[in-house]
């Protein structure tokens with residue numbers, strides 16, 4: 279069986295996790311040039327921004343890189359649900375003098391589409407990865423037609439088997455420790471979600487594909503431990519958040535560097551889907567999971583003006599402070615150096 283390095287033409291089995299909203303091409307370029315696999319998250323990019331970022335990568339590296347998309351089914355909007363959600367937030371609108379009726383509804387995060395595939399076809403990245411399952415067979419065939427390898431996240435053994443049956447080239451086993459959105463897609467039952475070092479060997483046993491470990495891995499020993507449990511590579515997000523190449527906001531950086539980073543929880547308040555972030559005021563006061571939150575990604579628009587106003591005052595009380603359960607590896611060092619350090623025990 280070929281190694282991940284041979285499959286992709288990379289030197290180190292270290293994948294910088296795609297992290298929508300906190301990074302663009304600069305982080306991806308730095309990691310790919312250091313011998314790992316850099317990733318460009320596209321979930322929050324317009325088609326023009328995506329094209330510009332892909333052109334940046336092409337201009338700055340000839341090494342393989344990954345381009346990442348969400349592939350959720352967009353939900354129907356519900357005026358009733360949106361109204362309930364805005365009523366839930368009304369106390370905060372009052373506090374910040376925001377007129378809740380004037381906040382525009384917006385899609386927030388767009389799933390992979392034929393239009394995105396049109397842009398991608400001009401760049402033909404080595405890897406295209408998905409979160410929340412896979413897009414339609416037709417879209418997947420387009421991606422495959424230009425030679426990209428296809429990765430997707432599995433949060434259970436069942437999801438790993440499903441992805442193998444649907445033709446992916448590698449599976450990202452995303453343990454419960456992971457920062458950001460859970461890739462969960464076959465179930466909505468969060469009790470099915472287990473830790474990285476319980477999930478990884480079970481998926482390795484259940485499939486014949488390379489399995490990449492993600493969640494809570496923050497240093498060279500963690501990387502070596504994942505490889506000892508059968509991982510073909512690791513995908514690391516949180517540890518890269520303080521790198522100068524990341525676009526992590528000031529309030530997010532401050533939270534990551536503080537003791538607050540030791541307390542994270544899964545929350546649906548910011549987008550409508552469970553994602554792991556540092557517990558902040560709104561998560562404490564409404565509870566991290568609210569049944570009133572609109573379906574993904576519609577919950578994002580109602581909270582956006584609160585986040586903007588609070589951040590202007592230097593507060594992360596209403597911001598998604600995405601972070602895994604292990605922020606110990608966060609360092610303000612260049613991403614190339616961090617990548618080499620993570621691979622030091624291999």
Ligand SMILES: Cc1cc2nc3c(=O)[nH]c(=O)nc-3n(C[C@H](O)[C@H](O)[C@H](O)COP(=O)(O)O)c2cc1C
Nearest residue numbers: 295297298319409456457458493494515516600602
């Ligand atoms: C800030 C942040 C944003 C993320 N955004 C994405 C994304 O856009 N697409 C994706 O597939 N995964 C995303 N993830 C999840 C990562 O792919 C990965 O599962 C996770 O970072 C691994 O756990 P760790 O953060 O403990 O290293 C994100 C994670 C973080 C921390």
